[in-house]
Amino acid sequence: MDATTAPHRIPPEMPQYGEANHVFELMQNMLEQLLIQQPEDPIPFMIEHLQRDNDYVPKIVILGPPASGKTTIAMWLRKHLNSNLLSVESLMAKEYSSLAADARTHYQKFQTLPDMLLVRLVQERLREEDCVRRGWILDGIPETREQALLIQTLGVSPRHVIVLSAPDAVLIERNLGKRIDPQTGEIYHTIFDWPPESEIQNRLIAPAGISEGETARRLLEYHRNIVRILPSYPKIVKVITADQPCVDVFYQALTYVQTIHRSNAPFTPRVLLCGPVGSGKSLQAALLAEKYGLVNVCCGQLLKEAMADKSKYGEMIRPFFEKETAVPSYIIMKVLRQRLDQQDCVERGWVLHGFPRDRDQACLMDSMGYKPNRVFFLNVPFDSIIERLTLRRTDPVTGERKILG
Numbered sequence: 001m002d003a004t005t006a007p008h009r010i011p012p013e014m015p016q017y018g019e020a021n022h023v024f025e026l027m028q029n030m031l032e033q034l035l036i037q038q039p040e041d042p043i044p045f046m047i048e049h050l051q052r053d054n055d056y057v058p059k060i061v062i063l064g065p066p067a068s069g070k071t072t073i074a075m076w077l078r079k080h081l082n083s084n085l086l087s088v089e090s091l092m093a094k095e096y097s098s099l100a101a102d103a104r105t106h107y108q109k110f111q112t113l114p115d116m117l118l119v120r121l122v123q124e125r126l127r128e129e130d131c132v133r134r135g136w137i138l139d140g141i142p143e144t145r146e147q148a149l150l151i152q153t154l155g156v157s158p159r160h161v162i163v164l165s166a167p168d169a170v171l172i173e174r175n176l177g178k179r180i181d182p183q184t185g186e187i188y189h190t191i192f193d194w195p196p197e198s199e200i201q202n203r204l205i206a207p208a209g210i211s212e213g214e215t216a217r218r219l220l221e222y223h224r225n226i227v228r229i230l231p232s233y234p235k236i237v238k239v240i241t242a243d244q245p246c247v248d249v250f251y252q253a254l255t256y257v258q259t260i261h262r263s264n265a266p267f268t269p270r271v272l273l274c275g276p277v278g279s280g281k282s283l284q285a286a287l288l289a290e291k292y293g294l295v296n297v298c299c300g301q302l303l304k305e306a307m308a309d310k311s312k313y314g315e316m317i318r319p320f321f322e323k324e325t326a327v328p329s330y331i332i333m334k335v336l337r338q339r340l341d342q343q344d345c346v347e348r349g350w351v352l353h354g355f356p357r358d359r360d361q362a363c364l365m366d367s368m369g370y371k372p373n374r375v376f377f378l379n380v381p382f383d384s385i386i387e388r389l390t391l392r393r394t395d396p397v398t399g400e401r402k403i404l405g
């Protein structure tokens with residue numbers, strides 16, 4: 001195969017650099033902001049965005065049926081994460097916004113908002129500095145699949161989606177006890193969350209739409225929509241039972257939103273298996289190589305092959321094997337480098353075992369730029385190892401190892 005048709009050789013440093021510096025996520029977040037903000041001149045915007053380094057601010061959607069506690073949990077998360085809470089009510093209440101004024105007018109007439117108007121309100125709000133710097137929590141938005149798709153076309157993608165769930169009967173009963181503080185907007189409940197201060201108790205009001213009939217109607221609407229919304233958020237949805245104390249719901253939600261999902265960045269596994277002789281490194285390496293298409297790199301096998309091929313390094317290794325002394329690490333590293341730099345290892349990734357065996361070898365490997373991104377230490381009780389090794393047999397033809405019996 002001549003050079004013009006040979007596959008392009010990807011230097012091993014490239015994927016490693018991309019992983020180490022999260023280049024893929026960096027570009028993904030910048031592209032999202034470019035689509036949302038649509039700046040006149042993208043270059044200075046990108047420079048400022050990259051210098052901001054706020055790619056891990058909260059981007060949360062909380063969905064759930066009426067009375068499931070979306071607003072309660074969203075408010076607690078907002079306080080805890082020092083982020084911004086966006087709900088239909090808060091978006092319509094925005095001052096100095098013609099869009100919000102139109103929305104209020106429309107809502108007063110029809111008690112609902114057109115999808116596009118709500119989504120444009122969300123976009124207008126997300127463009128504001130505080131949302132860019134401190135992230136956002138969408139409370140009960142999107143309400144429909146159409147809204148979910150429109151929000152996605154804006155380039156707005158949540159990092160975590162929480163869906164609260166509880167039996168309808170529980171929610172209908174619960175909503176009857178909902179009370180709101182007209183001064184602070186805080187939400188309370190006559191049974192589950194009654195304020196201790198009599199001053200607050202006296203000014204609480206029952207919000208509209210909490211009757212059994214109204215709640216039942218909204219539940220019907222919710223169940224019809226939620227099944228069409230969720231497919232828009234594969235792999236980032238967590239369903240939390242809301243039929244438990246608020247605090248428990250909150251801590252499950254907080255734990256979830258503080259997890260970082262596996263990124264979609266292309267990933268080349270570089271696996272290192274460590275462990276005492278007989279711990280199962282060779283066996284697990286063979287299984288991993290077969291399951292994930294990795295290159296199985298057994299250090300001991302490599303050295304033997306180098307000697308069998310009578311290569312330059314093989315002749316350097318031979319005296320040490322003949323005297324049954326340890327081969328110097330720098331020679332092993334040369335043989336290893338030759339193998340790990342080959343196209344199959346760079347493209348498919350590798351699972352290495354039998355090297356490094358001590359800290360110096362690990363430092364040598366790291367200094368030469370071979371950095372595993374998954375390391376497993378196989379820990380086996382001493383007597384199990386003795387039993388395995390005494391029963392271990394190796395096929396002289398295939399080199400396969402089996403346990404006798």
Ligand SMILES: Nc1ncnc2c1ncn2[C@@H]1O[C@H](COP(=O)(O)OP(=O)(O)OP(=O)(O)O)[C@@H](O)[C@H]1O
Pocket residue numbers: 064065066067068069070071072073140174175177178179187188189190192193242243244245246247249
């Ligand atoms: N886990 C919970 N256990 C008991 N009561 C709760 C729980 N979560 C919320 N509540 C109470 O239920 C009522 C409804 O809560 P909240 O308004 O947060 O729900 P919501 O999903 O935002 O409702 P809606 O969609 O109607 O606005 C409130 O009185 C709240 O105090």
Ligand SMILES: Nc1nc2c(ncn2[C@H]2C[C@H](O)[C@@H](COP(=O)(O)OP(=O)(O)O)O2)c(=O)[nH]1
Pocket residue numbers: 275276277278279280281282283284388389391392393401402403
């Ligand atoms: N019961 C049991 N036996 C195992 C397991 N992993 C490996 N073995 C067996 C297979 C081998 O004959 C022996 C040692 O395994 P190995 O993979 O050659 O160990 P290692 O020297 O490469 O670390 O133990 C294992 O997970 N369970």
